[in-house]
Amino acid sequence: KNEVEQSPQNLTAQEGEFITINCSYSVGISALHWLQQHPGGGIVSLFMLSSGKKKHGRLIATINIQEKHSSLHITASHPRDSAVYICAVSNTGNQFYFGTGTSLTVIP
């Protein structure tokens, strides 16, 4: 059983579309992270949140602690957003768990 589940696994969108990636978790958490990984391996931390909502440019992350669910939204998607998006949580025991990732392709 995975502590962190992401959906969808793969996503193809047209440039300009609004994109949502979902993450559900089963453990008590102290923080949830959204990560972006481009081909070649480098990982960038997009958001770290423990409640509410955060926005950075065209990216928005929300979390609902009661429902143990988080979403990552990309508005006005662009081909450069093509990457793997990974949800990760750190729990109250300071263990770290990763989702399997969502591979996003944005077509011009």
Next chain:
Amino acid sequence: KAGVTQTPRYLIKTRGQQVTLSCSPISGHRSVSWYQQTPGQGLQFLFEYFSETQRNKGNFPGRFSGRQFSNSRSEMNVSTLELGDSALYLCASSLTDYNSPLHFGNGTRLTVT
């Protein structure tokens, strides 16, 4: 400010050998964590160090070990390499712990033949 630096970038080893990977965190960051990424298992947490002490450990065999030096630089060691240890090994640093944003290095790609 320099980012997280991992060396070497690529490494090829033979089964049974051992390997040491290095991670230099962002200046001022005291927490360093290590991760293994494989196509089959995805990203998995190996361990985390803070002020030279291992605070947390993932579910990996004892062949995987690490340490952190007083300047926060960290090394990870894998002994008696197996084919299944072929992976991308990533480290990340943060100011204090997982409640601080993580900054990842570019990783070391280890191939075991």
